Amino acid sequence: MRKFFRRNTAGYVFLTPWLVGFFFLALGPILVSLYLSFTRYDMVSAPVWDGLGNYRYMFEYDRRFWKALEVTFTFVAFSVPLRLAAALGVAMLLDKGLRTIGVYRAIFYLPSLLGASIAIALLWREMFGLNGVINQVLAMVGITGKGWITDPDTSIYTIVVLAMWQFGSPMLIFLAGLRGIPRDLYEAAEIDGTSRFRQFRRITLPMLAPVIFFNLVLQTIEAFKTFTSAFIISNGTGAPADSLLFYTVYLFNEAFKFFRMGYASALAWVLLLIIAAFTALAFATSKYWVHYENERD
Amino acid sequence: MKTNVIEQAVIADPDARLAHEIKERQRARDKRARLLKHLFLVILSFVMIYPLLWLVASSLKPENEIFGDLGLWPSSFEWSNYTEGWNALPVSFTVFYKNSAIVTVLSVIGNLLSCSFAAYAFARLRFDGRTFFFGLMMMTMMLPYHVVLIPQYVLFLELGWVDTYLPLIVPRFLAADGFFIFLMVQFFRQIPRELDEAAMIDGCSPFKIYWAVILPLSLPAMGTAAIFSLIWVWEDFLAPLIYLNDVQSYTVPLALRMFIDQEGQSAFGQMFAMSVLSLVPVLIFFVAFQKLIIRGIATSGMK
Numbered sequence: 239m240r241k242f243f244r245r246n247t248a249g250y251v252f253l254t255p256w257l258v259g260f261f262f263l264a265l266g267p268i269l270v271s272l273y274l275s276f277t278r279y280d281m282v283s284a285p286v287w288d289g290l291g292n293y294r295y296m297f298e299y300d301r302r303f304w305k306a307l308e309v310t311f312t313f314v315a316f317s318v319p320l321r322l323a324a325a326l327g328v329a330m331l332l333d334k335g336l337r338t339i340g341v342y343r344a345i346f347y348l349p350s351l352l353g354a355s356i357a358i359a360l361l362w363r364e365m366f367g368l369n370g371v372i373n374q375v376l377a378m379v380g381i382t383g384k385g386w387i388t389d390p391d392t393s394i395y396t397i398v399v400l401a402m403w404q405f406g407s408p409m410l411i412f413l414a415g416l417r418g419i420p421r422d423l424y425e426a427a428e429i430d431g432t433s434r435f436r437q438f439r440r441i442t443l444p445m446l447a448p449v450i451f452f453n454l455v456l457q458t459i460e461a462f463k464t465f466t467s468a469f470i471i472s473n474g475t476g477a478p479a480d481s482l483l484f485y486t487v488y489l490f491n492e493a494f495k496f497f498r499m500g501y502a503s504a505l506a507w508v509l510l511l512i513i514a515a516f517t518a519l520a521f522a523t524s525k526y527w528v529h530y531e532n533e534r535d
Numbered sequence: 536m537k538t539n540v541i542e543q544a545v546i547a548d549p550d551a552r553l554a555h556e557i558k559e560r561q562r563a564r565d566k567r568a569r570l571l572k573h574l575f576l577v578i579l580s581f582v583m584i585y586p587l588l589w590l591v592a593s594s595l596k597p598e599n600e601i602f603g604d605l606g607l608w609p610s611s612f613e614w615s616n617y618t619e620g621w622n623a624l625p626v627s628f629t630v631f632y633k634n635s636a637i638v639t640v641l642s643v644i645g646n647l648l649s650c651s652f653a654a655y656a657f658a659r660l661r662f663d664g665r666t667f668f669f670g671l672m673m674m675t676m677m678l679p680y681h682v683v684l685i686p687q688y689v690l691f692l693e694l695g696w697v698d699t700y701l702p703l704i705v706p707r708f709l710a711a712d713g714f715f716i717f718l719m720v721q722f723f724r725q726i727p728r729e730l731d732e733a734a735m736i737d738g739c740s741p742f743k744i745y746w747a748v749i750l751p752l753s754l755p756a757m758g759t760a761a762i763f764s765l766i767w768v769w770e771d772f773l774a775p776l777i778y779l780n781d782v783q784s785y786t787v788p789l790a791l792r793m794f795i796d797q798e799g800q801s802a803f804g805q806m807f808a809m810s811v812l813s814l815v816p817v818l819i820f821f822v823a824f825q826k827l828i829i830r831g832i833a834t835s836g837m838k
Contacts, residue, residue: 245661248660248742249656249661252660255652255653256710256716257668258709259710259711260668264678266686268682268686270686271682342580348583355772355788360794361589363795367602374605375605403583403586414832428557428561429557470792486679489681490773493685494688499685507682509682
């Protein structure tokens, strides 16, 4: 018994703040959230048990829920591949044959640091507005622009562009990954007369697969969680015509505008399950296309 | 002279000829490629920072020029956008900056203390359940904030903390952001274990080792964590939006949002001016600590 304490005391003392946080800010809330998702709860009176009522309403009647899913999936489907492609492309340009990459790297990374801020969201609203700078550039080449944000058909792509603009952080991770690929592989391929494209397909992609996989999982999760930019650009409502009704924006409004806390909890759980499913899918399929070098036998 | 040697070798030996040809071809191609690359990267750089330049330019332009003129250089510099923008809202930006500073400084301290504690336990101490809890910690990193949002709100409401800074600050003292723990664990693991063992033989307690061995050797990791948490807390919008109702206690991001609520068409210059100012702290830290930031991402592989 004494030995047990001697072995464990120090560890748990240092872990205490995290443990408290874990139980009160993560595990507890997840369970409470699950319970609330089966209730109707307006924060004034106590929660009323409603069984599967919230979920049934959500899947059978709630058009805005389906709209929010559509908007969010569209955003994920466009922004994640585009952002990763930009990140990988630029990382490969920076990786080889340039001596001074510091300045470029800094400039490309900067938007990732600023992109989540309100200031940038406000800027985006005005840049893509009817009189915004985007239309002025288009006018120079003879194209008549429109209010990209006020048009429900295009509004979401302004946020996709904003997401692409922030390709800097996955770019840095790709750069670190590219550094890890042995140079002699390329030299050997060069001597064999392998084309650049083939080198990319046969060397870079397979060697980088673990890093690509890692970035893909991380960026997909991040994309599902997008909130601030959509919230600011749509003025908190998901307008125009719910075309910017990101899932998180819908959830926020249900919870903190209409105080349907039970329903919002159900929405939150569905989001959690979607993200978990995507992560699981990525891990389950990874063995078909990700090969870790030290796994070779 | 030297070229002669190569030429002779090339004539004498077909293999050398091949090698030489490949090298020459490669060199020429590399040079052209490098030029093209630089050209492309310069253009891309311009596209990337153009929005920021436009923001700064618009913050200095007269109102009627912001949306009418593509050029970045204002016809006259309207510094009044800054001076008037500072006081354009019902409460002065002096108050908002003070609020943001309080929240940010306390949050950074909380993050550094609590996360380095947890990271030390995970990286260095042996105790039952360590791998189990480490796994849990990694899972919480994936957790969307929106899932815990409502119960947390109910909890803080019950505690009477809504409309105070406590819901923004206390979680940081409880190591709520797993990213920083992970970053520090990665770093702590690189510190040679012999140092701890030597200290332990000298009779140092685990706390002494943490304080006198691990922390001093981890200043780069601490710096990286401090900068990231500073920038993220400074830009944080959702939590203040939910927990702060009184304009007097607003942080800078909440204040900026008030500009679009009162959209009196004429305040764009002021809105942009205050937006620029809100980014200045981030920019300063980025320029000053760029190396730490970039290395931090490379070692943790995140964000």
